[in-house]
Amino acid sequence: MSGTLHAFTTEIPHWQPRVKPIDLTKANPAQLDALKVTPSNTKVSDYVLVLANDVETLKARTPLFNAIMYNRGGLGRAERELGAVGASVVNRCIYCAAVHASRYNQLTKGEAEMSRIFADGEAAELAPRQAAIFRFATRLSKTPSQATEEDMRALREAGLSDEEILDLILSAALFGWANRLMHTLGDPVAREGEA
Amino acid sequence: MDASVVSEDDVIVRLAGIAPGSAVQAALQARADVVAMTGQAAAASLLPEEPGGLSHGERAALAVRVARLHEEAGLAAHYEVLMKRAGAAGATAALADPGFKGGGDARLAALIGYADRVALAPKDTVAGDITALQAAGIGDTDIVRLAELVAFLAYQLRVVAGLRLMQATA
Numbered sequence A: 001m002s003g004t005l006h007a008f009t010t011e012i013p014h015w016q017p018r019v020k021p022i023d024l025t026k027a028n029p030a031q032l033d034a035l036k037v038t039p040s041n042t043k044v045s046d047y048v049l050v051l052a053n054d055v056e057t058l059k060a061r062t063p064l065f066n067a068i069m070y071n072r073g074g075l076g077r078a079e080r081e082l083g084a085v086g087a088s089v090v091n092r093c094i095y096c097a098a099v100h101a102s103r104y105n106q107l108t109k110g111e112a113e114m115s116r117i118f119a120d121g122e123a124a125e126l127a128p129r130q131a132a133i134f135r136f137a138t139r140l141s142k143t144p145s146q147a148t149e150e151d152m153r154a155l156r157e158a159g160l161s162d163e164e165i166l167d168l169i170l171s172a173a174l175f176g177w178a179n180r181l182m183h184t185l186g187d188p189v190a191r192e193g194e195a
Numbered sequence B: 001m002d003a004s005v006v007s008e009d010d011v012i013v014r015l016a017g018i019a020p021g022s023a024v025q026a027a028l029q030a031r032a033d034v035v036a037m038t039g040q041a042a043a044a045s046l047l048p049e050e051p052g053g054l055s056h057g058e059r060a061a062l063a064v065r066v067a068r069l070h071e072e073a074g075l076a077a078h079y080e081v082l083m084k085r086a087g088a089a090g091a092t093a094a095l096a097d098p099g100f101k102g103g104g105d106a107r108l109a110a111l112i113g114y115a116d117r118v119a120l121a122p123k124d125t126v127a128g129d130i131t132a133l134q135a136a137g138i139g140d141t142d143i144v145r146l147a148e149l150v151a152f153l154a155y156q157l158r159v160v161a162g163l164r165l166m167q168a169t170a
Helices: A029-035 A046-051 A055-070 A077-090 A094-108 A112-123 A128-140 A149-157 A162-185 B011-016 B023-030 B032-046 B056-069 B073-085 B090-094 B106-120 B127-135 B140-168
Strands: A014-017 A186-189
Touching: A014 A046, A029 A055, A046 A055, A046 A162, A046 A186, A046 B140, A055 A077, A055 A162, A055 B032, A055 B140, A077 A094, A077 A112, A077 A128, A077 A162, A094 A112, A094 A162, A094 A186, A112 A128, A128 A149, A128 A162, A128 B140, A149 A162, A149 B140, A162 B023, A162 B106, A162 B127, A162 B140, B011 B023, B011 B032, B011 B073, B011 B140, B023 B032, B023 B140, B032 B056, B032 B140, B056 B073, B056 B090, B056 B106, B056 B140, B073 B140, B106 B127, B106 B140, B127 B140
Parallel strands: none
Antiparallel strands: A014 A186
8 A cells, every 4th residue: 555664664653454453342252351441441553453353362462472572580671672673674564663673772772773773684783792682583583494503602602591592582483473463464654744 | 281380291392302401491481471371372373262264174284384384394293183183184184285275276275375475475475465365255354363373383483493492502
């Protein structure tokens, strides 16, 4: 469709669904439960309303997503976002990359890494620890995975513990999932009045 | 299975060859909730209570197909068991063969077209990949079911690949 964005940006686009979101006023109890809709919480994005077409997977995926991205301990939140961005760059999910690059920037209070990643993609030059994380995430996101034992050893040499490496595997793999939903079920479009 | 204990009963643990008592096993144990929820997501994608227009047999066969496209024989064998349990036969069972393109059936050809494209080259997907499913008579609800299945498999395959590297370099 016209207006579809094809370049990476940290301006979070509007997401235009390609399939019908469910009608919240006609949602059944199982859908309302999975959407966590309550009288005080009725704001649900079109993306989640599209996913509510398959309520069983939505109900399983939401707590798993939150655990992988926000669980206590292990890899820091910003570095999990870096894993998510690595996958999103490989899979060219413009919307996912925008959301998670923005979160990374907020958490690190800087824009240098994401500027380089959006300009140079997988070839972006980063500090050693960030470079090892980003490289592993992008290579794990190829099909099939191109991550190697050397990439794994680079994570260990950069100082990541087993707990941190596990969280990186999970966050990058999770975006192999999320990118495939977001990037195929809808289009990222510039918000009205912008671009 | 006790969800609080990570064991080889879990397919990702078994396929990654995680050694009991290893540092990788300990890290996974600390994320036992994630391992258990991954199993629940697999069940929701492969064996939902309401499969809609995508039967358990078709889901398992497509999972075998995607695992084979990734040359992941262990996961393919795992889903072959589900295929047999669902009684998949004929064209449904044929979905598992990456060389099968639908045998002239427009619906199966559309399912295959989406699954192969999104599994292998998600960056190349376009609006036409969804309209092709709609044109073959597949409703939006079933399109979301198919998308969730293929997307979950991408996650599961990468968790296994990553854990295997962790174990190999431990």
